[in-house]
Amino acid sequence: MLNRNLPVGTRDEFGATAQIKERMINQIQRYFRERGYAKITTPLLEYKAVFSELDLKTYQPYQLLDEQGETLVLRPDLTLPVARVMSTTGIKTPVKWYYSGDVFRVKKKLSGSYNQIAQAGIELIGYKSLKAEWECLVAAVELAQALQITDLKVELGNAKFVPLVLAALPLNEIERRNLQTALYAKDLSRYTTLIKPLATSDFYPFLKVWPWLFGDFATVWQQLQLLPKIKAVTAICEELKETQIFLQQRFPQQQLTLDLSIASPQTYYTGMIFRGYCQSAADYLFSGGRYDQLLSSFQKTLQPAVGLAFSIDDLVARTITGKPVETTLIYFKTSDWRQAEALVRKIPNSSLCLADNLKEARRLAETAGSRLVDVTGKVVQA
Amino acid sequence: MSALKIALTKGRTEQQVIPLLEASGVDCTAIRHKERRLIFNDLPDIHFILVKGPDVLTYLNRGAVDIGIVGSDILSEQNNQQYDMLDLGVGKCQFVLASTPEFDPNQIKRKIIATKYPNITQRYFQKIGEDVEIIKIEGSVELAPLVGLADAIVDIVETGTTLRENNLQVYARLQKVSTQLVVNQLALKQHQTAIATLIQRLSTAKQ
Numbered sequence: 001m002l003n004r005n006l007p008v009g010t011r012d013e014f015g016a017t018a019q020i021k022e023r024m025i026n027q028i029q030r031y032f033r034e035r036g037y038a039k040i041t042t043p044l045l046e047y048k049a050v051f052s053e054l055d056l057k058t059y060q061p062y063q064l065l066d067e068q069g070e071t072l073v074l075r076p077d078l079t080l081p082v083a084r085v086m087s088t089t090g091i092k093t094p095v096k097w098y099y100s101g102d103v104f105r106v107k108k109k110l111s112g113s114y115n116q117i118a119q120a121g122i123e124l125i126g127y128k129s130l131k132a133e134w135e136c137l138v139a140a141v142e143l144a145q146a147l148q149i150t151d152l153k154v155e156l157g158n159a160k161f162v163p164l165v166l167a168a169l170p171l172n173e174i175e176r177r178n179l180q181t182a183l184y185a186k187d188l189s190r191y192t193t194l195i196k197p198l199a200t201s202d203f204y205p206f207l208k209v210w211p212w213l214f215g216d217f218a219t220v221w222q223q224l225q226l227l228p229k230i231k232a233v234t235a236i237c238e239e240l241k242e243t244q245i246f247l248q249q250r251f252p253q254q255q256l257t258l259d260l261s262i263a264s265p266q267t268y269y270t271g272m273i274f275r276g277y278c279q280s281a282a283d284y285l286f287s288g289g290r291y292d293q294l295l296s297s298f299q300k301t302l303q304p305a306v307g308l309a310f311s312i313d314d315l316v317a318r319t320i321t322g323k324p325v326e327t328t329l330i331y332f333k334t335s336d337w338r339q340a341e342a343l344v345r346k347i348p349n350s351s352l353c354l355a356d357n358l359k360e361a362r363r364l365a366e367t368a369g370s371r372l373v374d375v376t377g378k379v380v381q382a
Numbered sequence: 383m384s385a386l387k388i389a390l391t392k393g394r395t396e397q398q399v400i401p402l403l404e405a406s407g408v409d410c411t412a413i414r415h416k417e418r419r420l421i422f423n424d425l426p427d428i429h430f431i432l433v434k435g436p437d438v439l440t441y442l443n444r445g446a447v448d449i450g451i452v453g454s455d456i457l458s459e460q461n462n463q464q465y466d467m468l469d470l471g472v473g474k475c476q477f478v479l480a481s482t483p484e485f486d487p488n489q490i491k492r493k494i495i496a497t498k499y500p501n502i503t504q505r506y507f508q509k510i511g512e513d514v515e516i517i518k519i520e521g522s523v524e525l526a527p528l529v530g531l532a533d534a535i536v537d538i539v540e541t542g543t544t545l546r547e548n549n550l551q552v553y554a555r556l557q558k559v560s561t562q563l564v565v566n567q568l569a570l571k572q573h574q575t576a577i578a579t580l581i582q583r584l585s586t587a588k589q
Contacts, residue, residue, distance in 0.1 A: 108443075
């Protein structure tokens with residue numbers, strides 16, 4: 001019976017879902033193409049070693065062996081293959097890539113999760129300026145607007161913030177790691193116990209609010225004033241503030257939030273991180289950030305880089321409203337073929353009715369739940 | 383703002399948590415008089431569904447609910463990745479390794495352990511450097527060593543009565559268990575104020 005079943009975690013896509021998905025990917029790709037980006041495509045199959053930077057427990061890949069016994073995986077991530085290309089081909093930087101494709105992550109069986117996830121995004125390589133982050137953010141917001149996401153919230157953060165603050169605390173390595181784990185898991189019960197020994201420290205007022213250091217930009221900024229001055233953290237904060245001012249000027253209506261309490265969404269991020277979500281979505285719609293340590297050029301020098309990826313499936317799920325689309329079938333005689341084609345182009349969601357006679361055409365229209373028109377566009381009564 | 387959706391583990395957890403929720407200002411009248419209802423969306427700001435413990439994370443991970451109330455045994459067994467934000471201080475019990483009086487934990491053999499919690503069991507024996515064979519049992523685990531299916535069991539014990547009644551004794555104490563409030567990572571952003579308020583009130587109520 002396996003010849004009629006799908007493996008767990010996979011699905012077929014057809015009809016409205018497949019169409020919306022295709023349209024969205026095309027729209028995103030066209031946007032980046034018109035903005036001067038070049039396309040990059042990498043294979044579905046890669047050596048497992050390419051993804052050694054990932055936490056493979058979270059991004060568990062499908063694995064197989066090649067004929068030499070080397071472990072191959074279906075790519076669980078799209079940025080690391082680009083890093084591989086950059087470090088082995090001698091492509092001159094700076095470069096702006098756009099891509100789209102599927103990643104594969106084995107998730108908990110029978111949990112309603114899908115293991116094949118469509119993404120589309122960009123990688124800007126060789127740019128150390130903050131302008132690269134801003135370019136990603138502008139693209140993200142403009143595309144969200146084009147995709148009619150009206151309640152988008154853009155969340156900013158920095159992958160270095162938590163490690164830098166933790167390093168400044170008077171704790172030993174184990175205490176620091178425990179505190180980080182409790183903070184990232186938002187395990188408030190444990191976190192509160194762990195910060196108690198620091199009650200007399202200058203950091204204590206800040207530590208008390210740290211797990212809640214996310215939300216509306218102005219509020220978080222105010223709470224941040226509780227943090228004693230750490231030079232490296234000040235630089236991060238200035239960058240975030242500049243970004244907020246830039247985005248407010250560029251998109252005055254855009255809601256901005258700040259999160260300075262989370263783990264970086266990818267282990268390879270080294271600087272600013274950004275994500276987008278809306279009230280009605282079950283997951284983030286896009287995410288990205290700076291990753292300066294990942295890429296080394298052909299000459300083994302490090303390359304600064306920033307990336308952004310849209311989660312296509314979440315965007316599609318948000319767009320499918322459940323309302324059936326009205327479709328039209330055009331019944332025509334072979335001699336009227338050209339006229340019928342012209343009508344298809346004119347009527348949205350219409351197509352040619354490939355029936356030999358009117359009786360058959362009526363039956364097809366009824367089965368498909370479509371209205372039936374003739375070549376003049378007049379509705380054919382049932 | 384849409385209502386906060388909570389999946390509450392039905393049964394004993396539900397009974398233990400309702401007084402805490404009520405002390406936090408949540409009206410639980412409908413759940414108290416639930417009859418056969420499983421979904422409670424009468425209140426404007428907070429909705430409940432009653433589900434089995436192992437299903438709480440399934441609803442939470444898919445974003446079908448914003449908050450889950452479930453035992454730490456299940457969170458640990460299912461490798462929870464969502465925010466485990468508050469220990470509600472109820473449903474306290476402990477994992478133990480138990481068996482008949484004849485069981486010798488130091489006997490040199492690959493032991494057979496029966497349990498409802500294979501991941502927790504595996505992690506425990508890995509930690510002590512022992513490899514065991516695990517048999518997954520769905521309920522009444524204490525039967526397994528009595529009928530010779532397993533050498534010992536890993537199970538949750540509250541008072542120890544069931545173990546004693548079955549002539550089993552405790553050979554090791556593993557992790558402690560209590561009821562937790564778990565929050566979907568994105569829902570925390572989407573309902574920040576409502577969730578912060580609920581956590582604040584529950585923290586006060588449990589004291």
